[in-house]
Amino acid sequence: MPTICLGIRGATTVDANTKEAIVDATAELLLEMTHANGIAENDVAAIFFTTTRDVNAEFPAVAARVRLGWVQTALINSHEMDVPDATPSVVRVLILANTDRTKENLVHVYLKGASNLRSRGTER
Numbered sequence: 783m784p785t786i787c788l789g790i791r792g793a794t795t796v797d798a799n800t801k802e803a804i805v806d807a808t809a810e811l812l813l814e815m816t817h818a819n820g821i822a823e824n825d826v827a828a829i830f831f832t833t834t835r836d837v838n839a840e841f842p843a844v845a846a847r848v849r850l851g852w853v854q855t856a857l858i859n860s861h862e863m864d865v866p867d868a869t870p871s872v873v874r875v876l877i878l879a880n881t882d883r884t885k886e887n888l889v890h891v892y893l894k895g896a897s898n899l900r901s902r903g904t905e906r
Contacts (some may be wrong), residue, residue, distance in 0.1 A: 787827050788799050790819055790877040790888050795869070795895035801840040804833075808845035808873050813843055818889035827898045828856040830876040834868065835861050872896055 794811040795804045808831070816822065831842035843857035862874065873893075880890075892899055 783835040785880050785882050787878055787880050788822075788883070788885060788888060789881055790815055790890060791875070791886065792797060792891040792893075793872055793874045793896035794893040795871045796837055796873060797835055797871075799839045799871070801844075804837060804840040804842055804873065805845045805849065807885045807894070808842040808875070811873065811875055811891060812845060812850060812877075814891045814893065815875065815877060815889075818891055819879065819883065821877070821881060823850070823852045823855055825879045825881065826852070826855050827878040827880060828858070828880070830850070831857065831859045832862045832874045833859070834870055835864055838869050840876070867884055869895060869899060872899075 787834050792811050792815045794807045797805045829843070829846060833842060841859045845853065846852040846857055862868070862872070874896075
């Protein structure tokens with residue numbers, strides 16, 4: 783199969799709305815996502831980071847820049863929609879990566895309190 787650009791989803795929760803907690807949780811998620819899918823920075827076209835509105839002490843993209851050293855990758859941060867009864871303190875990541883995997887063989891990673899998001903149908 784030829785290499786194509788596909789989206790890999792992931793989410794985690796942060797223990798507190800602090801710079802350290804946001805960067806730690808996001809770095810852990812990025813490492814799990816890239817390891818599970820066998821991708822490196824050169825495979826990544828761009829990464830979208832979103833947070834629930836209660837997570838605003840730091841940009842999640844700092845984890846990619848500072849912890850992973852990904853200075854050549856396009857990154858953007860945003861907030862999620864403020865949906866009633868949604869899981870709080872969530873960081874979501876969408877990695878657009880060049881891969882030879884099929885959509886069915888991608889591994890989407892949900893950690894900590896975000897592990898219930900797939901079962902609730904809020905991540906599609």
